[in-house]
Amino acid sequence: MTSLRAGDLGVLLAGGSLVVALTVWAWGGSRGDTVVIRAAGKVIKTVSLAQARTLAVDGPLGTTHIEIEPGRARIARDPSPRQLCVKQGWLTQSGQAALCLPNQVSLEIRGRTTAYDTLGY
Amino acid sequence: MTHSVIDLPVHADDRRIARLAALAIGLTLAEAALPSPVPGVKPGLANIVILLVLLQYGWRAAAWVSGLRVLAGGLLLGSLFAPGFWLSASGACVSLSVLALARYLPSRHFGPVSLSVLAAFGHIGGQLALVGVWLLPAASLIKLLPVFAAAALVFGTVNGLIVMRMLAAPVPDRRQSSSCSLP
Numbered sequence: 001m002t003s004l005r006a007g008d009l010g011v012l013l014a015g016g017s018l019v020v021a022l023t024v025w026a027w028g029g030s031r032g033d034t035v036v037i038r039a040a041g042k043v044i045k046t047v048s049l050a051q052a053r054t055l056a057v058d059g060p061l062g063t064t065h066i067e068i069e070p071g072r073a074r075i076a077r078d079p080s081p082r083q084l085c086v087k088q089g090w091l092t093q094s095g096q097a098a099l100c101l102p103n104q105v106s107l108e109i110r111g112r113t114t115a116y117d118t119l120g121y
Numbered sequence: 122m123t124h125s126v127i128d129l130p131v132h133a134d135d136r137r138i139a140r141l142a143a144l145a146i147g148l149t150l151a152e153a154a155l156p157s158p159v160p161g162v163k164p165g166l167a168n169i170v171i172l173l174v175l176l177q178y179g180w181r182a183a184a185w186v187s188g189l190r191v192l193a194g195g196l197l198l199g200s201l202f203a204p205g206f207w208l209s210a211s212g213a214c215v216s217l218s219v220l221a222l223a224r225y226l227p228s229r230h231f232g233p234v235s236l237s238v239l240a241a242f243g244h245i246g247g248q249l250a251l252v253g254v255w256l257l258p259a260a261s262l263i264k265l266l267p268v269f270a271a272a273a274l275v276f277g278t279v280n281g282l283i284v285m286r287m288l289a290a291p292v293p294d295r296r297q298s299s300s301c302s303l304p
Contacts, residue, residue, distance in 0.1 A: 004232065004234055005229070005230050005231060005232045005235075006230050007226065007227070007230030007231035007232075007235055008230075008231060008232050008234040008235045008281075010230075010235075011231065011234070011235040011238050011239065012234070012238065012274075012278060015238050015242065015270075015273075015274040015277070016274060018242075018270060018274075019267060019270045019271045019274055022266045022267045022270050023267040023271075025263075025266075026263045026264055026265075026266050026267050027264065027267060
């Protein structure tokens with residue numbers, strides 16, 4: 001009477017997996033598969049997130065270095081004074097974006113489903 | 122000495138149910154004072170009483186205690202027939218229905234913890250169903266589902282463990298229930 005029984009553990013496991021499943025389902029979001037790179041408001045490149053590579057994009061202040069790894073992308077280096085887009089780190093989810101406004105470069109992750117109809121910067 | 126003028130036959134069962142319901146109501150009130158980050162995430166301490174009643178006196182008594190707790194809890198908290206009351210009622214209903222089925226689980230393998238966790242999921246399930254259908258049909262509660270489910274799992278487990286400990290505790294607890302005799 002004073003210990004957990006086999007069925008209890010089963011119920012706890014089932015409950016735990018239900019919680020995990022709900023978490024993944026509700027909070028998982030959709031992972032992106034391509035990255036859209038813009039400079040001065042124009043799309044200059046759409047790159048797949050399948051393989052690792054680095055890109056250099058020129059803006060008014062200098063060169064922005066973009067790093068892509070399988071499934072994620074980030075701004076590695078940027079001449080903007082406050083480094084906000086660099087501090088955002090790796091982006092993985094569809095709809096995430098890193099904007100280097102002073103250098104007019106932006107990075108946006110796209111997936112099969114888009115989280116927003118449109119984003120205005 | 123005052124004499125009771127109302128002559129309703131009161132059985133020992135009635136007294137027991139009233140006393141247990143008072144216990145559950147007390148826990149409900151105590152718990153209402155606890156701050157909670159998300160409305161709806163509560164320990165559900167009254168479910169300890171409901172489970173003890175279910176295991177010792179059967180489902181009918183548990184349903185009575187639960188119903189009285191919801192009604193009197195609503196009265197005392199001032200939320201009688203307000204949305205919070207209906208949430209509580211729907212949670213209690215679903216939880217009791219779940220328990221009505223779960224009590225047939227073989228007790229060799231399924232102890233109070235199983236019942237408590239299932240009842241907790243029933244509780245939050247009933248509340249969310251009512252919220253989704255009636256109170257906030259347009260709002261998306263999907264993002265909060267994991268929070269509610271995790272709370273149900275944690276609090277259900279803790280309550281179940283408490284019930285297990287109380288059932289295993291020595292008899293002195295139960296002396297009170299037998300001291301009450303017919304007038």
